[in-house]
Amino acid sequence: MRLPKFEYLEAKNVKDITSLLKKNKEAVIVAGGTDILPKMKQRIVTPKFVINVTKIEDLKKIEFGEKKGLALGSLVTLDAVSKSKPVVEKFTALAQASGRVASSQIRNMGTIGGNISIESMCMYYNQSHEWRKGRPHLCFKLGGDRCFVAKGSKECLALFQADTPPALIALGAKVTIVDGTGKEKVIDIEKFYTQKSKKVNILKATDFVKQIQIPTPPKGTGSCYLKMAQREAIDYPVAGAAACVTVSGGKCKNARIAVTAIGGGPLRLKNAEEILIGNTITDELIEKAADAAYEKVRPMPHFNISVWYKRKLIRVLVKRSIKQACNKAV
Amino acid sequence: MGKYSIIGKRQVRTDSAAKVTGSAKFAGDFILPGMLVGKILRSPLPHARILNIDKSKALKLKGVRAVATGKDITDIPHGTMRVDPLPAILRDKYSLAKEKVRFIGDEVAAVAATDEDIAMEALELIKVEYEELPALFDIWEAMKPDAIRIHENFPGNISTMTTFHLGDIEKAFAESDYILEDKYETQRTHHSYLEPHAVTAEYYPSGDVALWSSTQTPFYDKVCIAETIGIPVNKVRVIKPHVGGGFGAKGEVHTLFPISALLSRMSGKPVTISYTREEDISTTTRRHPTIIEQKIGVKKDGRIMAFDSKILADGGAYQSVSMISIFVMGVFQHGPYKLPNFRFDARRFYTNKPYCGAQRGHGAIQPRFVIESMMDIIAENLNLDPIEIRKINALKAGDTTMNNFKIRSCGHIESLDTASEGIGWKKNWKKLPHGKGVGLACNFFASGPGFSQFYTNPPSHSGVNITTEEDGTFLLYTGSSDIGQGSETALAMIAAEEIGLSGIDQLKVIAADTATTPLDLGTYGSRLIVCAGNAAKMAAFKIKEELIETAAEMLEANKEDLEAREGGIYVKGNPEKGITIKQAVKTRFQIKRIPLTTVGYYNPPVDTGDVSGFAEGKVSLAATWSFGCHAAEVDVDEETGVVKVKKVAAAHDCGFAINPPAVEGQIEGCVSMTFGQATCEDYRTEKGWSMTNSFLDYKIPTSEDMPEVQSIIVESIDSEGPFGAKEASEGANIPTIPAIANAVYYATGVRIKDLPITPEKVLRALEKKGGK
Structure with missing residues (x-):
């Protein structure tokens, strides 16, 4: 083509x-x-x-200072993010998520700004013109009146599958957006997403992402992103989960958990976080948090992956990511 | 010094330099002056009658030079099932639809334009009026008594039916100590070669046409092209350039070949057509999905008494080579285990979906998954060792199966021993921690079919000519098609060894040009090494004899006392007394002044071409048979169901490895292909719409998914193959799937009986077993 x-x-x-x-x-x-x-x-x-x-070289910089935190120009490649020393050491979940996007060839080209701005995808939409033009009906995403993912759905159910957003949410990142007048605004990455499949982020046609900032995590913090995909390379996640946990004296001081590939955007799981915060970290506690994640997520069906399986998978990935984050926190 | 000086040694392939430097030309790489780009308009409906095609608007678009429809071709359908006495109705597809379209993607019209964008635009300007017909999307719909007929000549939408009964099945089951009945399902897979279908065609004012096509069977293509566009066969020249894999899909005459020739004739310009990956995945052939019900009866000690095998296959919209696909799903069950009683009932149905044909391990993959899974279940239930049950039933060299297969050599036992040793069977089987396991499975495959489905009377199955240059080097002409497997190198090695040359650089292979090379049936049925290899050996032997005769005169010696080796002809036992082969070539030219060209050919043994027992499932079928065994180690994550295949120890009996690294490469490629079918590949359609149209959605394994492969070459030295060689490119595709399925069972206690073995299926089975 x-x-x-x-x-x-x-x-x-x-x-x-x-x-x-x-x-x-x-x-x-x-x-x-x-x-x-x-x-x-x-x-x-x-x-x-x-x-x-x-x-634009200015947008390719990785800057880090203990006080200022991490600043990633939107054009930093995913490969560079995944191998950056401060990212690997202090923002592990982001290094892991960047390092698991697609394949090494794509990571060499693809940028962090691009990855957070990826649109949702769908088997009925991400097809060639020749394929789509033969279909008797258009779907919501193409301006039509239906969704083929689930019969009777009143809205688009295309799936948001980017790897880095859940890691960035867990790490409390902010995004600098430049609007059509050249004005900059800084927002929480969570607010960057609409949770609507038809248009997953708030970017207008004249907006663009300039930078991503992450505050340096407090001492005793560990983070982790885990992805399950159908293949080790190329594929988007069947599901992905990120956890960032701050532990002090065996107790969880703070926790942020987010998942991807379950709906129209990355989803933060506050109910699972609440189970951890203020409590002594034990295997049982982590299981409870994973149960909470399982209860909370209502994944969209996605082609050959059932809702049943995705929920089970989210439970396992949330559990394991919390465990690994805790291990790094100590 | 070993027995041989060239074969059996690790030879760099003749095409390596071209491929690693990127200079190798494939069918879509030819740029000819004035060349146009061809594109094909495809049906957006799964089943419809064509009422009218209006191409006037498309023809008016600037840059459009030709628009072809079904009216521009003859009434002879293409298809390779052409041999007498096969009924003509088996050729059921036109290059461009005439009256009906039968699947989404069916070819309706074609355009040639000055560039691709204009050609695409022109397609949108062709107005096709359809009368939509009811469409059948699965075999259950297709077999309903009141279902519409997809092809008028095939009642019940049964495109192919094979039933036979050898021995006495009822008696055998009555005498069995243990009977197992089981049901399995296999999925559609696509070959996923690197190079999508492509062709460049040039029609000349003389009325001749030349095509550079990505094909496995240039000689079949030639005839079909001539028939489709209505010119004599000798006016068509098909040249096979480098080909980026075929795996069975390119042994089919696809629309783009005749249509490129037609468009070139209509426009007076060369025309090139390259399928997009989407077109390739959604409109060429694929492996048959099947539902198999198998009943196996055994004695207490594991001896097989009988197989009763029922197969339903979803064939899609057209016939393809399914007559063979379905037949061999039966007869290939006659090995590697002795089968004394066998009943077979298989039906393939037409549906309004992309159609199925041959894929590597043709017809053997599906029943082998079933049989090898069931062998393990039977062994467990009878408290036998999975290796032992495979040994006590083994065929051996010299055996003839009850349906007449001649087993000339057999590396079955050695394959079992070496593969199981490679995976550490003794220390690992049923001894690894829960979640880890090893399993194995065997294979059996034909090498060199005895008859052609295409030619009634081919002059020979494979022809090879060898001639010499003035400087004493050699030219080898073969019609056989190297599609990436390295067969040209193997033929060069065989001929160079036989002549007694010092290296393959002394011999140049010219291959697969229907105008200049002798007929060869093509690359399929794992026939090339046996058929073209033997032809090369014969031509080489004859030219050696001629040169020895000359040398005898020069050396004043008896020719019986001479031998050719490593570039020279010597008096046996007296290496001082000799001449170079180059000298012999030159001197012969001076003395005899007649051309030195020898003709080699090969036809499989006469009995293999006897199809009189076809209806009873009794045919000798192939020149010889390959064996092998794969043993797999898996690691199953029991919380997610994810199966990681850690290693496959793959033993393959290729008779004799002419070029060992090529054999190893084929074994690795086989493991990659069927590891994919075992775990992740699944071609999907939805209401006839092809869904998995890219390598993002159609999931072939990546290099990061690949297990470690230990390629084990087993050499049984076959009496029919050249220097003992048998096939090495298909048989090893067969046992990977059941080896993985068996390993998953020993790791987890769950057995997945429908492919692919996805994490979701494993997790569901685990939960069911755990009572959740």
Whole structure:
């Protein structure tokens, strides 16, 4: 499959991105291109303009200071994130999540900004133009009136499957977004997501992600991201779970848990966190937190993976990620 | 010094440099002056009558040079089931649909345009009027008495039926001490070769056409192309360039071959067509999904008394080679275990889905999963060792099976011993901690079918010519198709060894060009090493004889006293007295002044071509038979159901390894392919819509998933194969699945009987067993 025709534009700095996005309607930003290019080939997206942002060195920096915390430019590659020394040491869940995205080739190209901005995916939507055009009905995501995932559904049930968002939620990350006027705003990563499959994040056409910041975790903190996929490489997760736990004197001071690939966005599991916070960490306690996760999640059906299996899997992944986070915390 | 100086040694392949430097040209790499791009319009409906096709708008689009429909081709359908006395109705597919479309993706029209974008645009301008017909999406719908007929000539939508009964099944079960009845299901898989189907065709004003096509069977393609576009066969030239794998799918004559020739004729320009991965996965052939009910009767000591085997297969929209697929699902059950009584009943149904045909391990994969799983269940229930039960039933060299298979060599026992040793059977079987386990399974496969489904009277099954250059080097012409397995290198090694050359660089292989190389039936049925290999050996032997005769004159010696080896011809026992082969070539040219070209050919033994017992399931079938055993070690996560295959010790009896690294490579490739079928591959459709159309959704294993593979070469030295060689590219595809299934059982106590063995199925089975 070939790319559709488009006009190529290049942004030399951050300001350029805003002005190019403003000037040219129907433009898309291409950084790693690992998500957008296949979609363009399938004619899911047919932008008039493509803005190459990969020459902007300012957005490729990883900065870390004990006080300032971690700052990742949105163009840092997933491979670089996964191998960065401060990320591996202090933000383990993020290193693990970045290191498990797709394959090494894709991690070399794909960026952290791109990964958090990935749209939801669906077997009835992420298909070629030739495939989609023959179908007698359009789905919600294509502007139609139905969802093929579950008959009778009143909304789109495409699945959000990105790996890094649950890790970033667990680590309490913030995202800097630049809007159409060039103004920056910093929001909690949780607020970045709409929990709606049809449009999973709050980015408008003229917005873009500039940076991701994570505060340095307090002493005694450990984090972990675990993913189960059908294959060791290439695949999105069947489910993924991240946990970040702060332990002091055997007691859990703080905990944040989030999962992915269960619905229209990454989901934070506060009910599971509450079970841990303030209590002495034991295997039984962790089992209880995992049970809470199991009770809370209502995964969407996804092609060949049943709801039954996904809930079971979430339980196991939440349990194991908490355990591993606790092990690192000590 | 060993017995041989070239074969059996680790030889770098003749195509290595081209492939590692990226200079190797595949069918889609040819760029000819004025070349157009062809694209195919496909049916969006699973079952419909074509009322009208209006191509006027498409023809008006700037850059469009030709639009073809079913009206532009002859009334001869293509398909390889062509041999007398097969009924003509078995060829049930036109290159472009004439009256009906039968699956989503069926070819309706084709366009040639100056570039791909214009061709795509033109497809959208072709207006097809359909009358939608009821569609049948599974075999249960297809077999309903009032179901619509997908093909008029096939009542009940049964595309193929094979039933036979050898021995006395009822008596055998009555005399059995233990009977096991069980039911299994296998899924559709796709071959997933690296190179999707591609072709470049050029039609000349003379009325000839040449095609560079990604094919396993250029000689079959040639005939079908000529028949489809209505020109004499001798006007079609098919050249097989480098091919990026086929695994059975490219032994089929797909629409793009005749259609590229047709578009080239209509436009007067060369035309290239490359399928996208989506087109390839959703519209070419795939492995048959089956439901198998098997009943096995044994004596107390494990001796097999009888198999009663019932198979239902979902064939999809067209016939393909299913006549063979279904037949061999039966007869391949005659090994590697002695089978004294056998009843077989198999039906394949048409459905409105992409159609199924041959895939590596053709027809053997499905029943072998069943039999090898059941052998373990029987062994456990009779308190026998899984290896012992496989040994006491073993065929051996010299045996003839009750349906006439001649077993000329047999490495079954050695395969069992070496594979089980490789996996540490004695210390690991049933001794590993819970969640870990080892299991094994055996295989049996044909090497060199005795008849062609295509040609009634081929001049020979494989022909090879060898000639010389003025400088004393050699040219070997073969019609056989190297599609990546390394057969050209193997043929060069066989010929170089036989002639007595110092290396394969002294001999150049020219292959698979229907205009210049002698006929070869193609790459399928694991026939190449036996058939083309023997033909190469014969041609090489003859040219050696000619050269020895010349050398005898030069050396003033009796030719009986001479031998050719390592580039020279010497008096036996007197290495001082000799000449080089190069000198012999030159001198012969000067003395005799007649061309030095020898003709080698091979036909499998006459009895293997006798199909008079076909209906009773009694045919000798293949020149020879391969054996083998895989032993797998798995690690099962009992909380998630995830199965990790840690290692496969894969022993394969290839008779004799002409080029050992090529055999090892084939074994590894086989393990990769069927490890995928065992654990993750599953081609899916939904209401006829192809769903798993990319390698994101159709999950072949990645390098990171692959288990360690220990390739074990077993050499039984076959009497029919060249230097004792038998096939090495299909048999090893067969036992991986049941070996993994058996290992999962010993690890967890649960047995998965429908493929693939997914984490979800394992977890469900574990919970059921645990009473949750």
